[in-house]
Amino acid sequence: MNDVAPILEVCNLRKVYRQGALFGGGTGHAALTDVSLALRPEDGKVLSIVGESGSGKTTLARIVLRLVAADSGTVSVAGQSIVADGQRTVDNRTLRKLVQPIFQNPFEAFSLQLPLEEYLFRTAINLGETATRNDPRPAVEEALIAVGLSYAKVAGKGIRAFSGGELQRISVARALIAKPRLIVADEPVSMVDASLRMTIVNLFKELSTRLGVAFVYITHDLSTAYYLSDVMAIMRQGELVEFGRPEAILQSPSSDYTRALLDAIPTLDRRWDI
């Protein structure tokens, strides 16, 4: 690991999902076609990947998290290769200390039976340094304070006691305990009420500046992506159609698709000509 290497580098990633291929044959659906992108330290800390359903953005996130195997291509995080030619190159524990996930639906990310603190303690014990493994409590407390909660607020409670926004904060706290270089958040605010979305988005922004952790923010919402990110990628049907600084993309979109996407956002400022 070093500080000049890209925080995330993805090269020539390909993934085809096969249908009806149990005994060979079947039809293929290309979810990613030769995707390459990178988030370098000089670019900033937040990379957004924007696209509609079927654009391949979630597949890309899952490959970076190694929840899905790529057919070919390489992925490295903070200079450490994690996938090469579609094969895994580090063990899971090393991987989880580099990259942590935040999922779309916080109500499904946690079990109904387990108290939420279990998730925090297990992460601290599994992925923490020796001192943390011996006494996980301070790491758990610190992470909860970082996301604006406290141990007293979470202790002994299950998911029913919290709103979607609060659960997403706990998801972030759990990810932070591993002290990862990168957090991959797949549609983290789409299940959160519109009035609370910005509180979560602002939390990402604050944590990236204050703790230096980088984020990959996967979303279909161009407005929050623009607000949050330093670099933005727009995907469609498994291909990267746009990549660059959000201001530059907004000013001079290079593809027709980006223009259509920009025009379709229901803003308060101008009314569509219907």
Add this chain to the structure above:
Amino acid sequence: MIVVDNVVAGYRTPAGVVKAVDRISMEVRDGEILGIAGESGCGKTTLLKLLYGSFGDGLEIFSGRIYWRDPDGGRTIECADFHRHWWEIFSYVPQGSMSALNPLMRIAPQMLDAGSGGARVDKTARRERIAKTLAELDLPERTVRLYPHQLSGGMRQRVMIGLAAYVDPDVVLADEPTTALDVVVQRQILENLVRLQRARKNSIVIVSHDLGLHSQVADRVAVLYAGRLAEVGTADAVLRHPAHPYTRGLLDALPRLGDKQPRLGIEGRPPDFMDMPQGCRFHPRCSRAIEACGGVDPDPSTLADGRAAACIRLDEAVA
């Protein structure tokens, strides 16, 4: 026109009575698109069910009156009888189009069946109307011969709108008609909906938490909070110059493309219907709250520009 007159409605549960709609007075005017906004759990869907007269799931009107009046004012229908005029006067576009369509039936028979309300109808004439409506919604002719799984999410939602509109009802009620669709598809569907409304001059009520969406299509907007009406008025007044602190908070929480100024959400969440705060229901989350706000639960009062808002600090809020 549907008139809602001081209505209290909700559900009886083992834990007590939930008043999901509490002392609301408003109307759905002829030929308008009315947007209903608010966070989840604020009573939006319950209000829409009342406007549709759908009481299947234990919904009850505890007091007040809802009725429909025809444009000439000659005929009125009470809410309890709305269901006798479903499709003909009132129709409904539900949220999830996949679970609303029968997966084993082609589109044409479903539309014929639903739109007739079980009565015998002239099928040839109906088929022509279906074809015309689907064409207006930019759906290809062959759509009627397909099964739901053969359509994309956007096409299915358009079929649902066509289903609600082809019998030419006076009021179309749509519950989050474009959630779960991509923005490009959402825009096409909203455009279809507005064109259809302009051609037929009926009323449309759209429930959505997306104020950007209301700003594109709605003539008037009603904002609900914790079962109460916070603000109602023309979309221009409510969304450009909000009077109620809650409306303002919702607007401030919206990120705008091209603007990186810090945006704050509204901290906290809407109160539980079983445990309402004393006084104004929004005051525990309100940045403008003063001590008096904990003592009164204000009804909306009408302002000079015709909009109504429920806040005791309106004079200062608008200034």
